[in-house]
Amino acid sequence: MRILWQITGLAIGMGLSIATADEIWVSNEKDDTISVIDIDTLEVTRTIDVGERPRGITFAIDHSVLYLCASDSDTVQVIDPETGKILHELPSGEDPEQFVLHPDGKHLYIANEDDAITTVVDTDTRKVIAQIDVGIEPEGMAVSPDGKIAITTSETTNMAHWIDTGTQELFANTIVDQRPRHAEFTHDGSELWVSSEIGGTITVFDRENQQEKAKIEFEIQGIHPDRVQPVGFEMTRDGQHVFVALGPANHIAVVDPKTYEVTDYILVGRRVWHMAFNGDESLLFTTNGVSGDVTVIDVESLEPIKSIKVGRFPWGAAYRPTN
Amino acid sequence: MRAALICLVAIVHREALRFVSQRGRFLAAIVRPLVWLIVFAAGFRAALGLSIQPPYQTYITYEIYIVPGLCGMVQLFSGMQSSLSLVYDREMGSMRLLLTSPIPRWWLLFCKLFASTAISIFQVYTFLAIAALTGISFSPAGYLAVLPALIVNGLMLGALGLLLSSTIRQLENFAGVMNFVIFPMFFLSTALYPLWKMAEASTILRDICAFNPFSHGVELIRFALYGQVDWMALLWVLVAFAIFLSGSLWGYDPSRSMVRRKA
Numbered sequence: 288m289r290i291l292w293q294i295t296g297l298a299i300g301m302g303l304s305i306a307t308a309d310e311i312w313v314s315n316e317k318d319d320t321i322s323v324i325d326i327d328t329l330e331v332t333r334t335i336d337v338g339e340r341p342r343g344i345t346f347a348i349d350h351s352v353l354y355l356c357a358s359d360s361d362t363v364q365v366i367d368p369e370t371g372k373i374l375h376e377l378p379s380g381e382d383p384e385q386f387v388l389h390p391d392g393k394h395l396y397i398a399n400e401d402d403a404i405t406t407v408v409d410t411d412t413r414k415v416i417a418q419i420d421v422g423i424e425p426e427g428m429a430v431s432p433d434g435k436i437a438i439t440t441s442e443t444t445n446m447a448h449w450i451d452t453g454t455q456e457l458f459a460n461t462i463v464d465q466r467p468r469h470a471e472f473t474h475d476g477s478e479l480w481v482s483s484e485i486g487g488t489i490t491v492f493d494r495e496n497q498q499e500k501a502k503i504e505f506e507i508q509g510i511h512p513d514r515v516q517p518v519g520f521e522m523t524r525d526g527q528h529v530f531v532a533l534g535p536a537n538h539i540a541v542v543d544p545k546t547y548e549v550t551d552y553i554l555v556g557r558r559v560w561h562m563a564f565n566g567d568e569s570l571l572f573t574t575n576g577v578s579g580d581v582t583v584i585d586v587e588s589l590e591p592i593k594s595i596k597v598g599r600f601p602w603g604a605a606y607r608p609t610n
Numbered sequence: 611m612r613a614a615l616i617c618l619v620a621i622v623h624r625e626a627l628r629f630v631s632q633r634g635r636f637l638a639a640i641v642r643p644l645v646w647l648i649v650f651a652a653g654f655r656a657a658l659g660l661s662i663q664p665p666y667q668t669y670i671t672y673e674i675y676i677v678p679g680l681c682g683m684v685q686l687f688s689g690m691q692s693s694l695s696l697v698y699d700r701e702m703g704s705m706r707l708l709l710t711s712p713i714p715r716w717w718l719l720f721c722k723l724f725a726s727t728a729i730s731i732f733q734v735y736t737f738l739a740i741a742a743l744t745g746i747s748f749s750p751a752g753y754l755a756v757l758p759a760l761i762v763n764g765l766m767l768g769a770l771g772l773l774l775s776s777t778i779r780q781l782e783n784f785a786g787v788m789n790f791v792i793f794p795m796f797f798l799s800t801a802l803y804p805l806w807k808m809a810e811a812s813t814i815l816r817d818i819c820a821f822n823p824f825s826h827g828v829e830l831i832r833f834a835l836y837g838q839v840d841w842m843a844l845l846w847v848l849v850a851f852a853i854f855l856s857g858s859l860w861g862y863d864p865s866r867s868m869v870r871r872k873a
Contacts, residue, residue: 554668554670593668
């Protein structure tokens, strides 16, 4: 497999000298940097200095700029991916941890962990257009594919807060297991999945009535249940797999979204946190905080193929196509 | 030339017959590493993964780490078993018959070495096939690439067996080989733990492991299973092979035997 990658990298390098490889950008929480991984060579090609404690990371829909939560700098930084320069900052409220970009590409929904609010920022005018009171320690952020609903999960209140993006007001609150960390809508928008770190579960909600539809539990042979802490997760577009990071259990769980059954566990680095796919979803890149590396998983075989050293405490990851 | 080939075929055939007739030996050769893999590795199961070190590209479980060491173990026992059979041949008198052959003695010994290496490789592949059934498998290229590593390692351990057999006069003394050769070679190597883990316990232990040619044989197999060559390990194994083979040729030197008989 490695040889195949090297040959592919070489072929691309020789045949298309001006073409550059797609990239995975990783925020390093304790280094105040971003590591840029070349997807062809699976090596770090650039390290970019950013604000303090970078965590949430996402690209604009056209990938022209990168948005980055610099939590301890209390700002969202807007970065030029070509030069790595910080273009400007967005008002974000205090301690922004995670955010989600609305499908209109214009509105950022930001969780302000210390203030128990969700801030909505217009990325064009660079102004805060709404601040919505939510539960204590908001963290996980999601938006439905049609853009009508935004979600904030609050770690201490143990709730998923449903926000109507038309009115920027809460219209429902649903209880989940202890310390919800991350939320995602399915690609068809019919379900909301929420992971609970201490509860050790993922709760699946029906979007229409906000009722719990299923609960997924995890168990790894030889690992104490207390260490099995679901955090970030990603769904494939073909609806075949959901990959769930299990934190200090050092494994990624593979879930069948049709049956809600766990089908496999994949060994990765220590305290796996979040992840990102490459463009065709053939590779998955997981950020392993304590071991300071990113594990690359081959999605077809569900095998880890390489772990790449990055900065200290990698937190989030985002995919950037370059061609 | 023809006589040399006849000799090679005859010795390999005899070793193969002996191997086939000793079903218990084959069973033991396969069960031994499997017990280590299934029982020992399960007890020490590092479900949270071992740190990355070449040739591994990512985190691995202990079961995966231990497999190359167990391949080496199969070859180590096989090499020693062949030494045991030589001592047996000497006691039964069949060796005298063999050594009176007009074929050069070094060729006779090489044929013996070749036969024992071939048998050990068969045992290793059987073990790898069973390991694959338990879910521990490698790429097809890895199974192919490991063959030259197994040949070199098998020759090195076989030569060690020959050397030992030239010094052991009675079958009863073979227990000493178990205690003073097999166990130290296996436990003081990288078969069970990586060098950095040994260094955590004691740097002297680490140095002994790094010196042990069996460690290098295991590393040669480990890298080969991932389609890579550990050149330093290969060099160590070849040097050890040359030393052991020279020692055994010296040990089986007819003029030395004459001298010894006269004394």
